[in-house]
Amino acid sequence: MSLGSSDTVENSGRWPEGWTDPLPRLLLWFSASAATWLVVGLALLIVAGVQVVNPAFLGGISFLTYGRLVPAGINALVYGWGSLAAVATILYLLSRLGGVTMPSGRLAYCALGAWNLALLLGLCAILAIGGNGLLLLELPPFANVTILLAYVAMAIWGYALFRGRRIPGVFASSWYLVAALLCFPWLVVTGNVLLVWLPIPGPAQAPVAAWFAGGMLNLWLAPVSLAAIFYIVPQVLGRRLAAYNLSQLGFWSFMLFAAWCGMGRMVGGPVPAWMASMGFVTSFLMMIPVLIAGVNVFGVLKGTSEWTLPLRHAAAGIGAFAGTYLLAAILAFPPVAGIFNFTDIAVAVGLLGLGGFVTLSLGGLIQFVLPQFERRDSLAEKLGSWHLWLTIIGVGGAVVCLVLGGILQGFAQSDPGIVFSHSVDYVMPFRFLALLGLLIFLAGAICLFLRVHRALVRHLITPP
Amino acid sequence: MNRTPPVIVGVVLVFASAWLGVAMYSYMTLGYLTSVPDKASDSTLPPALSGLADAGQRVFAAEGCAYCHTQQVRPASISGDIEKKLGSRRTVARDFLYQQPAAFGYLRIGPDLANYGLRAKDEAEVHRLLYQTGSAMPSYRYLYIVRPISGQQSAEALVGLRGSYSPPEGYEVVPTPEARALAAYLLSLKQDYSLPEAPLEKAK
Numbered sequence: 001m002s003l004g005s006s007d008t009v010e011n012s013g014r015w016p017e018g019w020t021d022p023l024p025r026l027l028l029w030f031s032a033s034a035a036t037w038l039v040v041g042l043a044l045l046i047v048a049g050v051q052v053v054n055p056a057f058l059g060g061i062s063f064l065t066y067g068r069l070v071p072a073g074i075n076a077l078v079y080g081w082g083s084l085a086a087v088a089t090i091l092y093l094l095s096r097l098g099g100v101t102m103p104s105g106r107l108a109y110c111a112l113g114a115w116n117l118a119l120l121l122g123l124c125a126i127l128a129i130g131g132n133g134l135l136l137l138e139l140p141p142f143a144n145v146t147i148l149l150a151y152v153a154m155a156i157w158g159y160a161l162f163r164g165r166r167i168p169g170v171f172a173s174s175w176y177l178v179a180a181l182l183c184f185p186w187l188v189v190t191g192n193v194l195l196v197w198l199p200i201p202g203p204a205q206a207p208v209a210a211w212f213a214g215g216m217l218n219l220w221l222a223p224v225s226l227a228a229i230f231y232i233v234p235q236v237l238g239r240r241l242a243a244y245n246l247s248q249l250g251f252w253s254f255m256l257f258a259a260w261c262g263m264g265r266m267v268g269g270p271v272p273a274w275m276a277s278m279g280f281v282t283s284f285l286m287m288i289p290v291l292i293a294g295v296n297v298f299g300v301l302k303g304t305s306e307w308t309l310p311l312r313h314a315a316a317g318i319g320a321f322a323g324t325y326l327l328a329a330i331l332a333f334p335p336v337a338g339i340f341n342f343t344d345i346a347v348a349v350g351l352l353g354l355g356g357f358v359t360l361s362l363g364g365l366i367q368f369v370l371p372q373f374e375r376r377d378s379l380a381e382k383l384g385s386w387h388l389w390l391t392i393i394g395v396g397g398a399v400v401c402l403v404l405g406g407i408l409q410g411f412a413q414s415d416p417g418i419v420f421s422h423s424v425d426y427v428m429p430f431r432f433l434a435l436l437g438l439l440i441f442l443a444g445a446i447c448l449f450l451r452v453h454r455a456l457v458r459h460l461i462t463p464p
Numbered sequence: 465m466n467r468t469p470p471v472i473v474g475v476v477l478v479f480a481s482a483w484l485g486v487a488m489y490s491y492m493t494l495g496y497l498t499s500v501p502d503k504a505s506d507s508t509l510p511p512a513l514s515g516l517a518d519a520g521q522r523v524f525a526a527e528g529c530a531y532c533h534t535q536q537v538r539p540a541s542i543s544g545d546i547e548k549k550l551g552s553r554r555t556v557a558r559d560f561l562y563q564q565p566a567a568f569g570y571l572r573i574g575p576d577l578a579n580y581g582l583r584a585k586d587e588a589e590v591h592r593l594l595y596q597t598g599s600a601m602p603s604y605r606y607l608y609i610v611r612p613i614s615g616q617q618s619a620e621a622l623v624g625l626r627g628s629y630s631p632p633e634g635y636e637v638v639p640t641p642e643a644r645a646l647a648a649y650l651l652s653l654k655q656d657y658s659l660p661e662a663p664l665e666k667a668k
Contacts, residue, residue, distance in 0.1 A: 051602055052573065052600065055597045055599070055600055055601060055602045055603070056597050056602075056603070059597055059602055059603045059605070060602075060603045060604075060605030060606055061606070062606040065527065065528075065602050065604070066528065066531070066532070066602050067527040067528025067529060067531060067532070067602075068527070068528055070528060070531050071528055071531070129526065130525070130526025130527055130528065131525070131526060131528055132525050132526070132565055133524070133525030133526070133528060133529070133530040133531075133565055133567055134525075134565050135570060170471065174471075175471050178471055178472060178475065179471070179475040182472065182475050182476065182479065183475070183479055186479060186483070190483065190487050194487060194491065195565065199564060199565065200490075200491050200495045201494075201495045201496075201497070201561070201564075202560035202561055202562065202563040202564055202565070202566040203494040203495065203497045203557035203558055203559075203560050203561055203566070204490040204491050204493075204494035204495035204557070205490075205560065205563075205565055205566035205568075206557065206560065206566050206568045207486050207487075207490045207494070208486060208487050208490050208491075209565075209566070209568075211482070211486040211487065219479070252474065252478075255474075255475060255478045255479075256478050259478050259479055259481065259482035260482050260485070260486075263486065265570075267542070268536075268538035268539060268542050268543055268554075269536050269538065269555075269568060270536055270555050270556050270557045270559065270560065270568060271490075271557065272493075272494075272557075275485075275486065275489075275490075278485070334542045335542060337542065337543075338538060338542035338543030338544070339543065339544070342534055342569070342570070342571050342572035343571075343572065344571075346570070346571060347571065413548070413572060414543070414544035414548065415544075415548075416544065416547050416548050416549070420574075420575045421599060421600075424599075424600045
């Protein structure tokens with residue numbers, strides 16, 4: 001097997017003489033955009049969350065109604081925060097793992113500008129005229145096409161970095177990065193063509209829409225986040241992953257099941273029975289890659305005393321990864337899905353995946369790279385550590401509240417003796433507490449925003 | 465570069481299997497479902513949407529109603545939906561024949577709407593629910609116009625509004641075309657007929 005002997009790679013001086021490596025700077029700019037979208041998306045979702053608790057809040061204003069704030073917020077989080085951080089992670093890690101870099105970041109900066117502008121206009125369009133009711137496909141076509149083209153411009157560099165690598169072998173992280181690199185455009189084109197641009201007939205839409213929305217986490221953001229974790233841990237500790245040979249099994253099982261497990265949301269729904277069964281079975285089998293990743297990461301972490309910030313991020317990220325897929329597997333189990341599929345527990349799965357797993361892992365990589373721009377800045381380190389803890393407390397607290405509330409909600413909504421409005425009353429205190437959790441999460445996001453922007457400003461004032 | 469092909473080829477194969485299995489299979493089978501003849505009414509099922517209701521489903525989609533309301537009654541074998549009288553049979557793919565986009569819904573922050581047309585009393589009640597916040601649902605006031613009454617009050621003016629929602633003396637609240645379309649769509653939501661793959665069931 002031609003796997004690299006170690007995941008710790010020292011790259012400095014590997015690229016040709018005279019090249020300056022544009023990637024750390026590129027990652028800084030991408031992080032600045034991504035962190036901004038994280039704050040924007042969370043703020044939109046929190047306003048929407050207040051409306052769930054108090055429907056009269058900002059009531060009757062068309063561009064601030066719940067049904068427009070939610071798609072705008074989710075799209076800002078997925079296409080702004082998650083995807084931009086993921087693209088930067090792909091380029092940065094493929095460069096680090098391959099010992100190569102790009103000659104110039106110009107194309108990537110143009111793509112970043114186009115992506116940001118398209119997303120901004122797209123979100124304004126959702127707020128101004130509404131979406132189309134299809135999760136993660138609400139952005140107007142011009143925005144999705146621009147984002148896709150910007151992605152292709154950067155993915156070409158990603159592929160070039162992978163093909164041109166100078167360090168022999170392929171690391172565990174690289175598999176996930178290459179997989180995500182391929183899946184994103186395929187998913188986005190499929191979803192947009194089949195559901196928005198040349199929509200297929202209504203009866204066929206439910207499975208495709210559920211698969212697409214699940215795929216954006218399972219096949220795009222999740223693999224990149226895992227790659228970030230599998231890079232950070234050995235890099236910080238200078239040790240190999242505990243069960244490196246298992247990693248291959250972990251990767252292929254993850255891809256195989258992640259490709260299908262989005263259908264777990266459709267158990268009992270208007271889809272062919274075998275598809276719902278596939279969704280349930282693969283959601284359940286996701287426990288295999290979860291266990292392997294856990295063994296791998298915690299095997300290395302066991303007994304370590306060097307708890308640096310990126311390492312804490314990685315450990316929390318892998319915990320959130322396990323929690324997300326465990327909760328999703330339980331929720332897809334047919335008797336459970338029958339009661340709880342449409343309750344706040346489904347929101348908890350999304351929040352733990354996007355807010356916990358993706359945010360902690362990609363945030364960890366950003367915080368791993370940032371110090372080189374900061375020159376031992378103690379406030380920056382504090383902001384970084386507040387980001388970590390506020391995110392863990394906020395997301396963790398909100399998830400616990402949503403699950404507890406969702407359990408009550410599910411039983412109340414299944415009980416023929418309880419009218420719907422009473423089921424809402426039961427769950428309201430939990431939704432209020434979950435909202436407080438989201439506010440804490442927002443405070444954590446603002447810390448990341450401040451840390452990245454301080455580094456950026458310092459970098460602009462005094463370039464190296 | 466030794467291991468490039470296996471990783472890329474493998475990922476493409478794995479993704480393609482799900483892509484063919486979900487996206488293409490759905491398109492090739494469910495995408496070709498047609499309406500079925502109904503002997504009793506000498507028409508076809510599911511019933512086609514009226515022009516107004518067809519416009520209304522676009523308002524339903526744009527306002528993001530599907531983030532809080534499902535339109536899926538699940539089978540009695542796994543859920544209490546039928547016992548709860550959300551419908552008299554499970555929702556199947558064919559029920560979405562005339563929906564574009566299919567508003568199957570993600571969450572039940574609000575009640576399921578698969579059979580809302582059977583529960584709603586009349587159009588006036590739908591408008592009242594949309595206009596004033598009386599439940600967990602936000603107000604869709606911006607889909608309505610408050611205007612001075614000229615001569616006689618309009619026949620479609622909302623009646624029975626409470627508190628701050630009732631218009632000032634000499635004014636009336638009338639629905640915009642969007643609100644009328646949305647109400648027509650909501651009232652059209654009825655799955656009270658049998659389909660070959662989903663006969664009507666009785667609550668246990």
